[in-house]
Amino acid sequence: MAAHSIYGSYTRLKSHLMLAACFACTAGILLILVLVLGYLVSIGFRSLHWSFFTELPTGTPRNPGGMRHAIAGTGVLIFLASLVGAPIGLLAGIFLSEYSSKSPLAGPVRFTADVLAGVPSIVVGILGYELLVVPLGHYNGWAGALALAFIMIPIVARTSEEMLRLVPRSYREASIALGASRARTIFRVVIPAATGGLVTSIMLAVARIAGETAPLLFTALGSRLMTLDPNEPFPSLTKQIYDYATGPYPEQKRLAWAGLLVLISLILGVNILARIVTHRMQRHH
Amino acid sequence: MLTARREPPMVEIEDTYEVKTAPETKEAPEAAPAPDAKAPTKLKSAPVIMSLPPDPPAHVIPEPIDAKPAVFHGPVIHPELDAERHVLRVENFHLHYGKRKALHGIDMKISAGKVTAMIGPSGCGKSTLLRSCNRLNDLIDHVRVEGNICLDSQPIYARNVDVIALRKRVGMVFQKPNPFPMSIFENVVYALRIGGEKRKRTLLEACEKALRAAALWDEVHNRLHEGALGLSGGQQQRLCIARAIAADPEVLLMDEPCSALDPIATAKVEELINSLRGNYTILIVTHNMQQAARVSDFTAFMYLGKLVEYGPTSSIFGVPRHPQTEAYVSGRFG
Numbered sequence: 353m354a355a356h357s358i359y360g361s362y363t364r365l366k367s368h369l370m371l372a373a374c375f376a377c378t379a380g381i382l383l384i385l386v387l388v389l390g391y392l393v394s395i396g397f398r399s400l401h402w403s404f405f406t407e408l409p410t411g412t413p414r415n416p417g418g419m420r421h422a423i424a425g426t427g428v429l430i431f432l433a434s435l436v437g438a439p440i441g442l443l444a445g446i447f448l449s450e451y452s453s454k455s456p457l458a459g460p461v462r463f464t465a466d467v468l469a470g471v472p473s474i475v476v477g478i479l480g481y482e483l484l485v486v487p488l489g490h491y492n493g494w495a496g497a498l499a500l501a502f503i504m505i506p507i508v509a510r511t512s513e514e515m516l517r518l519v520p521r522s523y524r525e526a527s528i529a530l531g532a533s534r535a536r537t538i539f540r541v542v543i544p545a546a547t548g549g550l551v552t553s554i555m556l557a558v559a560r561i562a563g564e565t566a567p568l569l570f571t572a573l574g575s576r577l578m579t580l581d582p583n584e585p586f587p588s589l590t591k592q593i594y595d596y597a598t599g600p601y602p603e604q605k606r607l608a609w610a611g612l613l614v615l616i617s618l619i620l621g622v623n624i625l626a627r628i629v630t631h632r633m634q635r636h637h
Numbered sequence: 638m639l640t641a642r643r644e645p646p647m648v649e650i651e652d653t654y655e656v657k658t659a660p661e662t663k664e665a666p667e668a669a670p671a672p673d674a675k676a677p678t679k680l681k682s683a684p685v686i687m688s689l690p691p692d693p694p695a696h697v698i699p700e701p702i703d704a705k706p707a708v709f710h711g712p713v714i715h716p717e718l719d720a721e722r723h724v725l726r727v728e729n730f731h732l733h734y735g736k737r738k739a740l741h742g743i744d745m746k747i748s749a750g751k752v753t754a755m756i757g758p759s760g761c762g763k764s765t766l767l768r769s770c771n772r773l774n775d776l777i778d779h780v781r782v783e784g785n786i787c788l789d790s791q792p793i794y795a796r797n798v799d800v801i802a803l804r805k806r807v808g809m810v811f812q813k814p815n816p817f818p819m820s821i822f823e824n825v826v827y828a829l830r831i832g833g834e835k836r837k838r839t840l841l842e843a844c845e846k847a848l849r850a851a852a853l854w855d856e857v858h859n860r861l862h863e864g865a866l867g868l869s870g871g872q873q874q875r876l877c878i879a880r881a882i883a884a885d886p887e888v889l890l891m892d893e894p895c896s897a898l899d900p901i902a903t904a905k906v907e908e909l910i911n912s913l914r915g916n917y918t919i920l921i922v923t924h925n926m927q928q929a930a931r932v933s934d935f936t937a938f939m940y941l942g943k944l945v946e947y948g949p950t951s952s953i954f955g956v957p958r959h960p961q962t963e964a965y966v967s968g969r970f971g
Contacts (some may be wrong), residue, residue, distance in 0.1 A: 454778060520815070523815060525776065525815070526877070526880075528773065529811075530804065530880065531802070531804040532801070
């Protein structure tokens with residue numbers, strides 16, 4: 353059998369074509385991202401003014417003021433949601449990572465968490481409406497925060513499970529061999545070693561709920577008033593953007609663009625921070 | 638100490654195994670040709686091991702050696718062991734990993750205050766046996782055991798055993814140094830802290846005592862509150878030993894404690910083992926036969942989940958009685 357030429361073979365051509373196709377697709381995705389972000393930044397930046405952070409809605413459409421109330425509202429909602437969602441999610445993550453190997457519950461819990469993480473957020477909104485708004489008789493901030501917490505729990509559970517699994521088994525063995533119980537090992541060795549990762553898992557969940565609108569539509573409803581009382585209808589950045597963007601006044605639309613820019617920067621910032629922490633942790637172990 | 642180093646003797650490789658059951662059979666094999674075939678002095682069959690390729694890959698478990706079960710049905714236990722006081726007794730111990738059986742009825746007594754080495758090729762079950770002595774195998778799913786191990790004649794696989802109390806009495810040092818990502822001080826006093834000790838003074842004293850015993854005090858006393866992960870590998874391993882002895886155990890299990898260390902760090906750890914002799918009962922698993930010869934008083938040779946031969950280290954390396962032991966210690970397999 354004659355030897356094949358080692359130059360310019362058909363195989364090599366195919367390989368180059370494949371590589372080119374991969375590059376083209378990657379470039380396409382990046383281009384879309386850059387276009388969206390670029391458009392957002394260019395319009396949003398033009399509309400962004402210091403008054404956005406300091407002023408409240410004025411009530412006159414021609415001069416809509418700022419979104420201080422919405423920023424504060426989103427902050428409070430995230431805080432309340434984290435207060436409920438983070439501990440439950442973390443404990444579920446600890447169960448999945450540390451106790452699940454011998455428990456018949458592990459598989460169903462993990463599956464449920466995965467399904468919950470994929471549930472459309474409007475479903476969570478309707479659920480919050482039925483369970484927390486209808487019984488109380490009016491829209492309120494608690495319902496919004498709990499709806500967000502419900503979205504947070506499966507995300508925190510699954511990511512914190514992964515983070516805890518990054519802690520080397522040898523730490524656990526060393527602690528157990530020194531006469532520590534399982535719970536002590538988890539609280540004294542495993543969790544301290546995974547702190548960065550656990551914070552990351554909460555941050556990722558926060559980034560996710562910060563951008564949610566649908567769960568708040570039927571729960572917190574939104575408000576144009578500055579309030580810190582969750583018993584009332586509660587303002588949020590996303591809902592305010594939605595209201596302004598769908599309204600007829602160009603000044604309000606501009607303000608919505610500015611709000612989008614602030615929101616995207618917030619989410620991007622949290623994600624980048626989480627990524628840095630995770631990366632450091634993986635390199636550490 | 639390193640000066641007490643005992644070199645393993647060279648053993649001539651022969652085509653047939655000479656069975657050293659008793660000195661007199663060795664003196665006159667021809668003069669008294671034993672008429673009953675049950676006690677042959679020489680095994681005529683060509684040993685399987687000699688037909689192996691010269692350098693088998695490390696992961697290939699060598700073929701079982703034809704050991705003539707008529708002569709050896711069970712481990713060879715040297716009588717010198719009977720004179721010892723035993724702190725740990727392994728009694729007809731079987732262990733299964735799911736369907737795979739790793740230990741086949743081990744009977745072994747560990748002498749108090751002595752260093753006992755366990756040698757054998759990879760996968761022979763020596764680490765498994767070691768990890769059974771503080772019930773660390775409980776952490777692994779699908780592990781099932783039969784038989785028992787007794788610590789001071791108390792069976793540790795009984796139903797009402799407090800494994801936490803057991804592990805405080807039977808400490809362990811692992812193959813890879815595994816200090817916690819905390820300060821050196823917190824590592825050493827970990828066992829005391831989980832025991833509820835809060836007095837700073839007591840903790841500091843215990844820390845110094847353990848670090849001195851582990852010959853690490855002079856190197857770290859001025860940076861006790863720095864992270865333990867900043868230490869070198871050898872220092873980390875001695876820190877792990879300090880951490881284990883701070884819990885004041887009776888028995889110290891060591892699972893290949895030097896396999897991740899360079900020769901100088903290894904020498905220091907071996908020196909440390911020598912200095913701990915007498916105060917602790919040490920059971921050490923090692924792949925390094927020179928190390929077993931250097932540090933141990935007694936040596937157990939295991940093969941395919943069974944104990945093959947167990948006796949004083951000098952006898953195991955000098956005049957092994959079982960042909961498998963001889964083949965292993967002379968470097969013909971494993």
